[in-house]
Amino acid sequence: MRYSTPIIAALFVLTFHSFGQPDTVQELIRVNQFGYQPEANKVAVIANPMSGYNQDSEFLPGETYQIRRSEDDSVAFEATIEIWQEGKVHEQSGDQGWWFDFSSLEEPGEYYVWDVQNEARSHLFEISETIYNQVLIAAVRTFFYQRLAFKKEAKFAGEDWADDPAFLQDSATRNVFDRENSATEKDLSGGWMDAGDYNKYVTFAEVPIHQLLNAYEERPSIWGDNYNIPESGNGIPDLLDEIHFEMLWLEKMQEDDGGVLLKMGDVDFNVASPPSTDARDRFYLPACSSSTISASGMYAHAAFVFKKVPQWAEMSARLESRAIDAWNWYHANPKETDCDTGIVKSGDADRPLYRQLESSILAAIYLHQLTGDQEYSDYIESNYLDLATFVSGTYSLYNAYASEALLNYAFSKYATPEFAAEIKRRRETYSNTDMVLSWQPGADLYRGYMPDDQYHWGSNIVRANLGNACTDFFTFELSPKQPEALKLRAENMLHYFFGVNPMGIVYMTNMGSFGAEKSAMQIYHSWYSDGSAWDENPAPGFVPGGPNASYSGSIESLKEQPVQKSYLDFNDNWPKNSWEITEPAIYYQSSFIKFLSRFIPEPNLDLTDSDEDQIISVFESWMGLSQETQEQLSSQICFSDGDQLTVVEFPHNPLQSHLPVEIEVSSDLRNWAPLDLNQGSIRQINGRSIAEIPTENLPESQRFARLRLVGN
Secondary structure (H helix, E strand, O other): OOOOOOOOOOOOOOOOOOOOOOOOEOOOEEOOOOEEOOOOOOEEEEEEEOOOOOOOOOOOOOOEEEEEEOOOOOEEEEEEOEEHHHHOOEOOOOEEEEEEEOOOOOOOEEEEEEEOOOOEEOOOEEEOOOOOHHHHHHHHHHHHHOEOOOOEOHHHHOHHHOEOOOOHHHHHEEEOOOOOOHHHOEOOOOOEOOOOOOOEEOHHHHHHHHHHHHHHHHOHHHOOOOOOOOOOOOOOOHHHHHHHHHHHHHHHOEOOOOOEEOEEEOOOOOOOOOHHHOOOOOEEOOEOHHHHHHHHHHHHHHHHHHOOOHHHHHHHHHHHHHHHHHHHHHHHOOOOOOOOOOOOOOOOOOOOHHHHHHHHHHHHHHHHHHHOOHHHHHHHHHHHHHOHHHHOOOOOOOOHHHHHHHHHHHOOOOOOHHHHHHHHHHHHHHHHHOHHHHOOHHHOOOOOOOOHHHOOOOHHHHHHHHHHHHHHHHHOOOOOOOHHHHHHHHHHHHHHHOOOOOOOOEEEEOOHHHOOOOEEOOOOOOOOOOOOOOOOOOOOOOOOOOOOOOOOOOOHHHHOOOHHHOOOOOOOOOOOOHHHOOOOOHHHHHHHHHHHHOOOOOOOOOOOOOOOOOEEOHHHHHHOOOHHHHHHHHHHHEEEOOOOEEEEEEOOOHHHOOOOEEEEEEOOOOOEEEOOHHHOEEEEEOOEEEEEEEHHHOOOOOOEEEEEEOOO
């Protein structure tokens, strides 16, 4: 195994390679450099470049390929490779190619692909059910590195990326149109820097906030409290802690009348690295309809999720009030699309009217879930058909969070049966008709087809959202005509991210200590900038923008590449414009995190009764907490969901445990009473047990829940 320990008390995962396997790595044998889950499809792509940056690197593979164990070079699998489309050159990559399918190999371990004739091997990889768990943690931790006004202590950030709090001057941010007036000062400190720049935009936070909250809601049991951030060990999943940090800043952006400032940041490009050394004054733009309605949805969604965290009950109530105030401000004021003059750098944070409508529907969804008010459900049903995803008849890969919200809402108890059925019908119909979803591996040598016009600035968000679109059908138990094809397409999208691509690169930064032998090592980022101490050593886990066939910088050879090779590992400034290719962004990151999270297995709960009291501590097993902490926080696994229903949710399904169990409830954590499931219902979602009990059938003030073994 290449991982020594999970990230609990230390940042890095160490890599140990045996000394047996040959040193000659043939990078044209493309594999997922992290590895594969046992039952996943596993196909190495062997390339012979005919055009593009590596066209002089001819490679003619032998007919017989093997999978060898790295520990002793023994052969685990052998087969003949298959030529792709009779030797045709793949236009999107400029490569000829072959496939080596070893999907039938499911034995866990560390391996490499071996070309018998050429005596050349691929990068190392593992087969393991949990191979992506540490990768997901690294991806989530990038939001910690993006925090402003927060000290990056070495014990959390790693020695290489430690830094003092940055942009403390944000606590006295002034109106950009009245810069000399101290009366306009506002404390806008905190929050995440948006991308490779140090600025903060309300509208640009909308995608990551909704997608990360959705990712948590879909699979709460996979998110640990041990990601080595300062909040780790507080009894709350670290993903939620990170969202909480951003929400505190978003609260500061709201004015007393409910309007929300559009953005804040710098008025020039004179950046300094590291961020703590940048002392420029910062400025904000006034409230705008775009930012206000975006914030309303974020406030409401976070309030809905935070409501289930006892420690955040007060903040949840505060966010609900802010969401309503922002909703009212938006509907009482003119809709504007030209608030952003560009005076505060750099991205245009305004939204066209159709995007503002989209945000208003999201806000209505979460406000309806929070309040139950008919006003919001009426608004949803009156306007949802005007969403771009329905007007175009396709699933938006650019504003996927809106379609995701509708789907989540349709599967909740809040939507009317008619509305829910219509959303499900449209989603299933889309899976059976949309060409982008239906393309099979043979359309692309590298098995992750996207049309040419999707290889543009930020193409990796399209790839991640394609994966999300494919996996939606399994997350929500929809009924596509070709479920296995969608599953295969999603897996191939993931393999593409992790090395099965014409660049042979893992599209994440600095992942060598996580098992990737060739990952992105330069990104356009003001901290990790060209010529800085971090030029070729960015923090791990960032997803760069991706191949961009529309690159407009000064590197002419880059403009001449096949579309899938329109990528370069660089971070140069103008006129080379590396930001068009390698700049990360919090919305690229969230789309990728949500996609990757769907490959993380539910935790295997220890159902042993260690103290022989016939009680299984589900909460302790799930979060890895001590019994003392569990008893303090047990209410997190039992929560009230409105006036009519109480929901008890466990990350394991007792009906599938093959052990006789029952749910017990308590008001004081001392006296427990069995809960008669015949009074309500129990259902299964993604391996979790959801018990729904009418409130009138519960004893008064029951707040806690646990599982008990019945008998021996």
